[in-house]
Amino acid sequence: MRLSRFFLPTLKEDPKEAQIVSHRLMLRAGMIQQSSAGIYSWLPLGFRVLKNIERIVREEQDRAGALEILMPTIQPADLWRESGRYDDYGKEMLRITDRHERDMLYGPTNEEQVTDIFRSNVKSYKNLPLNLYHIQWKFRDEVRPRFGIMRGREFLMKDAYSFDLDYEGAKTAYNNMFVAYLKTFSRLGLNAIPLRAETGPIGGDLSHEFIVLADTGESEVFYHKDLLAQKTPDRDNYTAEELQEIVDQWTSFYAAADDMHVPEKCDVSDADLVTRRGIEVGHIFHFGEKYSNAMGATVAGPEGKDVTVSMGSYGIGVSRLVGGIIEASHDDDGIIWPESVAPFKVGLINLKSGDGACDAACDDFYGKLLDAGVDVLYDDTAGRAGEKFAKMDLIGLPWQATIGPRGVKSGVVEVKSRSSGKKQELSVDAALDLLVGKS
Amino acid sequence: MRLSRFFLPTLKEDPKEAQIVSHRLMLRAGMIQQSSAGIYSWLPLGFRVLKNIERIVREEQDRAGALEILMPTIQPADLWRESGRYDDYGKEMLRITDRHERDMLYGPTNEEQVTDIFRSNVKSYKNLPLNLYHIQWKFRDEVRPRFGIMRGREFLMKDAYSFDLDYEGAKTAYNNMFVAYLKTFSRLGLNAIPLRAETGPIGGDLSHEFIVLADTGESEVFYHKDLLAQKTPDRDNYTAEELQEIVDQWTSFYAAADDMHVPEKCDVSDADLVTRRGIEVGHIFHFGEKYSNAMGATVAGPEGKDVTVSMGSYGIGVSRLVGGIIEASHDDDGIIWPESVAPFKVGLINLKSGDGACDAACDDFYGKLLDAGVDVLYDDTAGRAGEKFAKMDLIGLPWQATIGPRGVKSGVVEVKSRSSGKKQELSVDAALDLLVGKS
Numbered sequence: 001m002r003l004s005r006f007f008l009p010t011l012k013e014d015p016k017e018a019q020i021v022s023h024r025l026m027l028r029a030g031m032i033q034q035s036s037a038g039i040y041s042w043l044p045l046g047f048r049v050l051k052n053i054e055r056i057v058r059e060e061q062d063r064a065g066a067l068e069i070l071m072p073t074i075q076p077a078d079l080w081r082e083s084g085r086y087d088d089y090g091k092e093m094l095r096i097t098d099r100h101e102r103d104m105l106y107g108p109t110n111e112e113q114v115t116d117i118f119r120s121n122v123k124s125y126k127n128l129p130l131n132l133y134h135i136q137w138k139f140r141d142e143v144r145p146r147f148g149i150m151r152g153r154e155f156l157m158k159d160a161y162s163f164d165l166d167y168e169g170a171k172t173a174y175n176n177m178f179v180a181y182l183k184t185f186s187r188l189g190l191n192a193i194p195l196r197a198e199t200g201p202i203g204g205d206l207s208h209e210f211i212v213l214a215d216t217g218e219s220e221v222f223y224h225k226d227l228l229a230q231k232t233p234d235r236d237n238y239t240a241e242e243l244q245e246i247v248d249q250w251t252s253f254y255a256a257a258d259d260m261h262v263p264e265k266c267d268v269s270d271a272d273l274v275t276r277r278g279i280e281v282g283h284i285f286h287f288g289e290k291y292s293n294a295m296g297a298t299v300a301g302p303e304g305k306d307v308t309v310s311m312g313s314y315g316i317g318v319s320r321l322v323g324g325i326i327e328a329s330h331d332d333d334g335i336i337w338p339e340s341v342a343p344f345k346v347g348l349i350n351l352k353s354g355d356g357a358c359d360a361a362c363d364d365f366y367g368k369l370l371d372a373g374v375d376v377l378y379d380d381t382a383g384r385a386g387e388k389f390a391k392m393d394l395i396g397l398p399w400q401a402t403i404g405p406r407g408v409k410s411g412v413v414e415v416k417s418r419s420s421g422k423k424q425e426l427s428v429d430a431a432l433d434l435l436v437g438k439s
Numbered sequence: 440m441r442l443s444r445f446f447l448p449t450l451k452e453d454p455k456e457a458q459i460v461s462h463r464l465m466l467r468a469g470m471i472q473q474s475s476a477g478i479y480s481w482l483p484l485g486f487r488v489l490k491n492i493e494r495i496v497r498e499e500q501d502r503a504g505a506l507e508i509l510m511p512t513i514q515p516a517d518l519w520r521e522s523g524r525y526d527d528y529g530k531e532m533l534r535i536t537d538r539h540e541r542d543m544l545y546g547p548t549n550e551e552q553v554t555d556i557f558r559s560n561v562k563s564y565k566n567l568p569l570n571l572y573h574i575q576w577k578f579r580d581e582v583r584p585r586f587g588i589m590r591g592r593e594f595l596m597k598d599a600y601s602f603d604l605d606y607e608g609a610k611t612a613y614n615n616m617f618v619a620y621l622k623t624f625s626r627l628g629l630n631a632i633p634l635r636a637e638t639g640p641i642g643g644d645l646s647h648e649f650i651v652l653a654d655t656g657e658s659e660v661f662y663h664k665d666l667l668a669q670k671t672p673d674r675d676n677y678t679a680e681e682l683q684e685i686v687d688q689w690t691s692f693y694a695a696a697d698d699m700h701v702p703e704k705c706d707v708s709d710a711d712l713v714t715r716r717g718i719e720v721g722h723i724f725h726f727g728e729k730y731s732n733a734m735g736a737t738v739a740g741p742e743g744k745d746v747t748v749s750m751g752s753y754g755i756g757v758s759r760l761v762g763g764i765i766e767a768s769h770d771d772d773g774i775i776w777p778e779s780v781a782p783f784k785v786g787l788i789n790l791k792s793g794d795g796a797c798d799a800a801c802d803d804f805y806g807k808l809l810d811a812g813v814d815v816l817y818d819d820t821a822g823r824a825g826e827k828f829a830k831m832d833l834i835g836l837p838w839q840a841t842i843g844p845r846g847v848k849s850g851v852v853e854v855k856s857r858s859s860g861k862k863q864e865l866s867v868d869a870a871l872d873l874l875v876g877k878s
Contacts, residue, residue, distance in 0.1 A: 006506065007560075007566075007569060009561075030560075033556055033559065033560070035511050035514060035515065035552065035555075036513075036514075036515040036541070039511045039513055041508060041509065041510045041552070041556055042509040042510075043508050043556070044506045044507060047507055047508055047509050065444065067445065067446050067483045068483060068486055069483055069486055070480065070486050070489070071474070071480045072474050072478045072479065073512060073576060073593065074478055074533075074545070074578065074592075074593055075474060075475075076474065091538045094513075094535065094537065096533065096535050098533065098580055099580045102475070104475070106535075106545075113474065113480070116474075117482070120448075120472065121448035121469075121472070127446075130446060132446065137511075137512060137576070141537055153513075154511045154512065154513055
C-alpha cells in the first residue's frame with residue numbers, strides 16, 4: 001500500500017481526552033475515531049490489526065473443534081426473561097423498543113440466544129459434544145466509558161458456548177478452551193496468565209480469567225515466577241486426560257488478582273512472588289445447567305431419558321486486545337506490533353520522494369516485496385525524513401526499510417527492527433531475504 | 440469437516456412460514472434460524488456462504504482501490520440531525536435512548552458517519568480521491584419483515600463512500616464502482632444487470648441498481664438481449680476514460696425495471712426485448728454535495744480556496760446475496776452453489792459407515808482431499824444412502840463423491856456434478872485430480 005493512497009490521519013500531539021497509553025497511541029496513529037462516548041470507528045490501520053487478531057482467534061477456535069456461527073446483535077427480550085437475566089442486568093443492557101412496541105435489546109452476551117438455538121435443533125446425546133462460537137459486536141451501556149476501546153460500549157467479542165451430556169464432559173470442553181486460549185494469546189505475542197475467577201452474573205462454579213501483563217494494566221496481579229516458564233501447548237487433538245494435565249500444570253502455580261490476593265494466606269515466598277499489572281482479555285466459565293435448566297435445553301440420553309445439558313461459555317475481547325497488545329508492547333516513540341498482528345509487516349521509507357533515482361529504487365524494492373507476498377506500507381509522500389521516521393515509529397510496523405540518495409548510489413537499504421531498534425545496512429538482495437523471511 | 444462433528448440441522452419437510460424458495464431452502468438446509476421477526480442467526484453452513492460472499496466483495500473493493508474501515512452499528516442522532524435525515528427517515532430507523540437519555544440509532548446506512556470521519560481528518564485536495572468502505576450489520580425496522588434474510592431487519596451490507604474534488608472526479612469514482620460491481624457479481628456466479636434507478640432518500644442525480652436474474656425474483660425487468668453478451672471487465676487500474684467507456688457500453692442497451700418500463704416508449708423490438716424477473720443486490724449513487732454541503736465537508740483546493748467535496752455511495756447487500764444466489768441457482772432437490780461461494784467444494788458420502796473397508800477408503804480419500812487444500816464435508820454418519828444423497832443435493836455442494844462397498848472392491852469413486860447432474864465412475868486418482876482441479 002502506498003501511503004499517498006492510504007488513509008492514515010496521524011496526530012503529532014497527544015490528544016487531551018486520552019488517559020492511557022493505548023488510547024493515546026491509537027488516536028495518534030490514526031487507528032480509531034470516536035463516534036460517540038465509548039463508540040468508535042476503526043480507520044484502515046486499526047481495522048487491519050483488528051482483523052488480524054480476529055483471524056488468529058478464529059483459527060484457534062476452529063483448531064479446537066468449535067464451529068463458527070453468527071448470532072444477531074439485536075435479541076428479543078423474551079429470551080432473557082426465560083433465564084431471569086432481563087431484570088437482573090440493569091442499566092448496562094441497552095434496551096430497545098421496536099416499531100411494533102416489542103421489547104428488544106442489543107446483546108451484551110449470548111448465553112440465552114445460543115441455548116435457544118441448541119434446544120431448537122439438538123435432540124440426541126449423539127450430537128454432543130458441541131461447541132458453537134461467534135465473533136460479533138456486543139453492547140454494554142457503561143455508565144462512564146473510558147480508556148478508548150478498552151472500556152467502550154460497542155465492542156467486538158468472540159464468545160463460544162459448549163454443550164455436553166454431563167459435568168465431566170463439560171469439564172473437558174472447558175479444559176479444551178483453556179488450552180486454546182493459551183495458544184491464542186501466545187500467537188498474539190502476549191504473556192497471558194490464567195487466574196481463578198469469580199463467576200459473577202454468568203453463574204457457575206468454575207471460572208478463569210486470562211490476564212495480559214502490561215505495566216499500564218488496570219489491575220495488579222500476583223503470581224509464582226515459574227508460571228510463565230511453562231511451555232505453551234502446541235499440538236492439536238489432545239485427549240481429555242492430556243487437556244486436564246495441561247490445565248492442572250498451569251493452575252498449579254499461585255496466581256491471583258488484587259481482589260483475590262490475601263498476602264497472609266499466600267504461601268509463595270517473597271523471592272518467588274512476582275507482582276505485575278495486567279489487563280483482562282479473556283474469561284471462561286463452566287456454569288453447568290444454569291441456562292439449560294431455565295430454558296429447557298435437554299437431549300435424549302443414552303438410556304432414552306431426557307438429560308439437561310451441561311454448558312460453559314468462553315469469551316475473548318477481540319477489540320479490547322488491540323488496546324491490550326499496545327499496553328503490553330510500546331515505547332516512548334509509539335507502538336511495537338508483534339509480527340502476527342501488525343497492520344503491515346514492513347514500512348518502506350523513501351527518503352527523497354520526487355528524486356528520480358530514489359523513486360525508481362524504492363518502487364522496485366516495493367514491487368519485489370509485494371511479489372513475495374509481504375504486506376508493505378510504502379511512504380512515497382513528500383514529507384521530511386524526520387517526520388517519516390517518527391510516523392513509522394509511531395505506527396509500530398515490525399520492520400522499517402529506508403532507501404535514500406546515498407543508499408541508491410551504494411546499493412544499500414537500511415533495515416531497522418522496530419522492537420530491538422537494531423539497524424543494518426544491507427544489499428537490496430540481503431534486505432529482501434531478511435524481510436521476506438528467508439534468512 | 441466430518442458431518443458427525445458438524446452442526447447441520449436440516450429439515451425434511453418444507454417449513455410453513457417460508458413463502459419463497461430461498462427462505463425455504465435456507466431453513467431446510469440448516470443455514471439460518473430465526474431469532475425474532477426479520478432477525479436471524481447464521482448457522483455453520485450459512486455462515487460459511489456469507490463469509491465467502493463477503494470475501495469476494497472485499498477483494499473486489501480492495502482491487503478497486505477502496506480502503507476498508509469499520510464504523511459502529513450505533514450512531515448518535517445528532518449526526519443525522521445535521522443532514523436533516525433524522526426526521527425524514529420515519530419508523531424504519533431503529534431509534535434508541537441510552538442510559539444517559541441521549542438519542543442514538545442503529546445505522547440503516549452511513550453517509551453521515553463517514554462524512555463526519557472525512558471532515559475531521561481530510562483537509563487538502565492532495566488526499567483525494569478517497570473511497571472508504573465497510574462491511575457492517577445494518578438495521579431497518581421493516582413494518583412487515585418477510586422472505587427470510589431477503590427482507591430482514593438486521594442485515595449485512597457493504598457500503599462504500601467516495602470523496603472527490605469535483606463532479607467529474609466523483610463520476611470516475613462512480614464508474615470505478617460500477618465496474619467493480621460487474622466483476623463482483625460475475626465472480627459470485629451471477630448475471631447482474633445494471634438499471635438506471637431513482638435516487639430516493641439517498642439523494643443525487645445519478646444512480647444504478649444491480650439486478651440479479653432469477654425466475655423467482657421480486658420484480659420484473661426488461662432488457663435488450665445483447666446486454667448480457669457484454670464482456671465482464673477483467674483488468675485492474677482502468678483509466679478514467681476506460682472506465683467511462685465500459686460504463687457507456689453497458690448502459691447503451693435498454694434495461695428497465697417494471698416501474699420504469701413504458702412499453703410505448705421502449706424502442707427495442709419485441710424480438711430483442713427480454714422479460715425476466717430479478718432481485719436487487721446492489722445500488723450505487725452519485726449524490727454530489729448533498730451531505731458534504733449539509734455537514735461542512737470541505738478541503739483546501741489547488742488554489743487555496745475551500746472546496747465542498749463531491750460524493751457517492753455504493754451498496755451491496757451481502758446477506759441478501761445469499762438468498763439471491765439461491766433464487767438464481769436451485770432445482771427441485773435443493774440449492775446449487777456456484778463454486779466461488781459454496782460452503783464446501785466437495786461432499787463425500789460414505790455409503791456404508793461402520794463397514795471397515797468402506798470407512799478406510801473414505802477416510803483415506805478424505806485425508807487426501809484435505810491435504811490438497813479442498814474443503815470437504817464428509818458424511819461419515821450412519822444414515823441410509825437415500826437420505827445421504829438427498830441431504831447432499833439439498834445443501835448443494837458443487838461436487839459429490841460417493842464411495843460404497845462395491846466401489847471399494849473395484850477401486851472406484853462415483854463423482855457427481857451438482858449443477859449438471861452428470862455422474863462419472865473414476866479411479867481414486869482420477870477422482871482426486873478432478874476434485875482438486877488439476878484436470
